[in-house]
Amino acid sequence: MIFGLGHIYQGSTFLETTGVFFITSIGAIWFAWLYIEWNNNLWVPIFLHILMNLSWGLFEVSSNALGGFYTNVFRIITIILTIIITIKYNKKNGLRINRKNLIVNNNNCY
DSSP states (O other): HHHHEEEEHSSSSSHHHHHHHHHHHHHHHHHHHHHTTTTTOOHHHHHHHHHHHHHHHTTOOSTTOOOHHHHHHHHHHHHHHHHHHHHHHHHTOOOOOOOTTTSSOOOOOO
């Protein structure tokens, strides 16, 4: 939620602000998942956030985090690629977050 709140300044209307909050909150969940699956390596989500912000700035894709059609296509491709790479990276040992510990973690896998 903090990540989402950190981006709400980008919205100019209530609906736009709500959309920015939700899209960036979902991004925070994705970054958190990557952090855990890459053995608590903070550089993975930091690098991806820098890459996405760099593309945002270089190509002037949108004035806020909602983006347009091509922005969201790039975003979806990035998410799919990172999910595939993360699954392949953890293929031998399995994912640290799974359906058994998604809600309640009894294994203390952190």
